[in-house]
Amino acid sequence: MGLLTFFSKPAPTLLRLPSGSFTVDREGSILVSTLPSSFPSEIVSEIGQHILTAFVEAQTNQLPLSELIINYPSLRITARDLRGGAIVFLSPMAP
Numbered sequence: 001m002g003l004l005t006f007f008s009k010p011a012p013t014l015l016r017l018p019s020g021s022f023t024v025d026r027e028g029s030i031l032v033s034t035l036p037s038s039f040p041s042e043i044v045s046e047i048g049q050h051i052l053t054a055f056v057e058a059q060t061n062q063l064p065l066s067e068l069i070i071n072y073p074s075l076r077i078t079a080r081d082l083r084g085g086a087i088v089f090l091s092p093m094a095p
Contacts, residue, residue: 015039017075017092024048026084035090051079051086 015038022033028049035044051068058065070077071093078089 018090019092021087021089022048023082023087024052024085026052028052031085047077047088047090048086051077051088055079055081055086 016036018035018039020034020036022035022044023031025031028045030041030044030048033044054068055065066081068077068079070079074093076089076091076093078091080087
């Protein structure tokens with residue numbers, strides 16, 4: 001029995017879905033955030049990079065995109081273009 005517990009992995013910790021917003025500049029640096037400090041900054045940076053990529057590709061393809069709304073079953077992401085940067089709102093969906 002002790003051998004099995006030696007190889008078992010600890011259960012991953014679940015994160016609470018964030019509620020707040022953050023602003024990124026054109027390089028992807030986070031300027032301002034109202035998200036809880038317990039929410040990992042790596043995830044916030046990754047979300048920001050994907051949002052900026054979507055806006056840049058839309059502009060490259062001459063598509064007029066000023067707002068992007070992504071609905072997941074438990075989280076809504078709303079992003080608005082700020083002429084190079086973006087403001088991103090994260091809000092959990094009610095069950």
